[in-house]
Amino acid sequence: MNFGFLKIFTKNSNQSESIDSQTSGNGLLNLLSSLYESQNTSVYLINSTYELVWANKKFRENFSFSKDSKCYNIFLKSSTICQNCPAIAAFQKNQPLDKFVATHEDNGTKVSLQVFAVPVEIDRQIFSLNFVLEKEIPSTKGHETSDNSVFKESPELNKLLFLFENLSIPIILTDLNFNVLYLNKTFKEFLNPSDKVLNRSLFDICNFKGKLPIEEISTRLANSEKVVFTSEISSHSAKRIPVTIEFVPIQSQDSTEYIVSLFYLTTEDDVRTTFEQERYEIFTKLIENGDSGIFVQNDLGQIVYQNDKAGKIFKEFPEFLNEVLKHKEQIFRQGQAQITAANSNTENTFLVEGYPIKTRSTRAHYNSYVIDDLTQFKNIEQELNSLKQTLAKVERKTKSVLFKIDSNFKITDVTGSFYEITGYKVEEFVGKGNGWVEIVYPDDYFRVQNNFSEMFHFPNLSKTFEYRIKKANGEIVWVETLVENLVDSRGKILYLDCITFDIDEQKQAEERLKSSQEEMRNLAMYFESLREEEKKKLAFEIHDELGHILTAMKLELSWVLKKKFLREEVLHEKLHKMIDMIDSMIRKVRSISSQLRPSVLDHFGITAAIEWQAKEFQKQTAIRCRLNLPKQEIQLSEAKSIVVFRVFQEILTNIARHANATRVDIHLDIEGNNLVLTVADNGKGIKPEDISAKKSLGIFGMKERARSVNGKLTISGVSNIGTTVTLTIPIN
Incomplete structure (x- = not known):
């Protein structure tokens, strides 16, 4: 589907159509308009950047926006995406989702906006089609009865409130509009509110410091999320007390929704004693269920308390307690000591800390000990050190x-x-x-x-x-x-x-590989063209020269056969003529064979082959060749001999084509374990840029031949002086 007609629109309350007239009833916007334009539910479409693409009439009437508006500009008057935005799931996970995104007050009634987002994928683009549902937050009346039950119609809620009544934390139960339905005894003692608090707003009763984000709190509660924030409230003594308030949404069996507000008080001496018992219970659970072993001794050395962890350590290591008593002086002097204990299976190291306990009685003295098994920590430390070393190596290498x-x-x-x-x-x-x-x-x-x-x-x-x-x-x-x-x-x-x-080296390697692959493709094409050229030349010589000789011989033989009576001298003349033709054909066959592979290379070696090729070159081009060759024959493998000879042929071919030279100096010698062939001409001299140019496939081919036998080819040129090519190949 073509999206060329999609346009961002501006609000027009009198506008009955919200699409471009050029669509002529076709396209996505026409379809959306036909389905949702007159719906009582607000519907809108956004793209992946949260810009409005289309909205129906109900949406345009209910919300104010301008051109290029984004959905979070409209709902939250914000420049950032809604924290509960369901469209995020539509765009990222391609699945529908509904969330409450905002809360506002309409004629004294609080309304939460619930958005249901549906992903729509067209032309590989993701859009979110969103439906806005407005949910009014109802108010519930709170009341007290003679039997201390607050809600006669909800027994299970009364059980929960009975639990709240006996807790030492100040707790308030409200409806979704934060109208107070219930206060527990601790809250009444702490705040000492007036008698008429039921059905009043929680925020009026508590007199919070500063403006609270009520709309944000309502929206998150509507999404069944807990909300925690800190503030200050006024106590009955008119002091400002810092508190942390936790709002928890709950629902009764009849689907009525409530909010439980828990107040955690952090300072103020007049409320501190209220939490003594609760704090004691928390500390007891921490000690009993903690990872550290704890035990207490009186001044007679008797254990008056030990938690489960300490009991397990004493059972597993029977001599451990004796070791602790041996190091008692060190433990209380330094605050701690490391003690090693062993059994038949293992040996562990423990960190033991000592704390004297002060009591109201001057006659009773107690010492407490905290035991931590260091064995697992040492193993973790070793693993961490190993990991650090590995990471350091990786960091250095990568x-x-x-x-x-x-x-x-x-x-x-x-x-x-x-x-x-x-x-x-x-x-x-x-x-x-x-x-x-x-x-x-x-x-x-x-x-x-x-x-x-x-x-x-x-x-x-x-x-x-x-x-x-x-x-x-x-x-x-x-x-x-x-x-x-x-x-x-x-x-x-x-x-x-x-x-x-x-990854720069990696990228450079990729570029070199790509360039090398391209050069190899070009070289293969170059060699293929050379083969085709050689075949063409051979076909020409066979057809035009050998074919001509064979045709002439056929005509001579046919003439002889047609004559019944021939004089002897005429017959001898014809036969001698045909013998000359056969000799010419033999020379031509030898010439073709030498071009393909000179026999001198196989029979007399590389030195003789270079000498022969230089003479042939001088005969064909009239360019004088001066040779400096070793007297003794060079023992070289067949593969290396072929490479030297073919490279020499290519050098001479390039001189004939490009150098405009009149003389060539050829030097062949042994230097250590290397055969060195140097060819220098007195031509115009090759340019440095031509040596490495991609179009110089002949040079690239010579270098590849040299590399194939672990050799090296170097080329240098001086303008109007000439060019020197040096081939170095290891003999063994």
């Missing part, structure tokens, strides 16, 4: 750097090879204007910035991308960055965790 990026692209917590990768010292770079993206290569800047920006919009997302950076010295290098975003408990993105690798 050249990587770890850092965090905030929403302004500033970097913090830098570790690793930062200077080696960027050329900047960490301390001089951390405060740079645009942070990390400032060193991104201009051609990659917008792509990298968009990738980082996207990571700040979608939580729990990870990405890997490659790009170039400009180092402090101006050098351009390739890097690869792996990014993950870190979110808090509310889903807000705090920062990006990044690890960046230097």
